[in-house]
Amino acid sequence: MSQLLNAITMLREIFYKYSGNEGDKNTLTKGELCELLHKEFAITPGDSSKAAVDDFFKKLDSDQSGLVDFTEYVAFVAALSVITNQP
Numbered sequence: 001m002s003q004l005l006n007a008i009t010m011l012r013e014i015f016y017k018y019s020g021n022e023g024d025k026n027t028l029t030k031g032e033l034c035e036l037l038h039k040e041f042a043i044t045p046g047d048s049s050k051a052a053v054d055d056f057f058k059k060l061d062s063d064q065s066g067l068v069d070f071t072e073y074v075a076f077v078a079a080l081s082v083i084t085n086q087p
């Protein structure tokens, strides 16, 4: 498998690793997203105020469903890739 296909597979596997913890296995709840941020990015939600976490979740939840679906998650990862792209 090519590196890019491998990366896409990993993106998908990481999403479903956390999305299956509670509720709908195809979406991330705020709790699941916090766990993903903590374990994959070493971001501890407790480091931020609850309002900051709520604000971040709302920004990812572009359709305002109250959950982060796979498309919203991929948009987040794509944005991170752009932000961290150092020339």
Ligand SMILES: [Ca+2]
Pocket: 061, 062, 063, 064, 065, 066, 067, 068, 069, 072
């Ligand atoms: Ca959503």
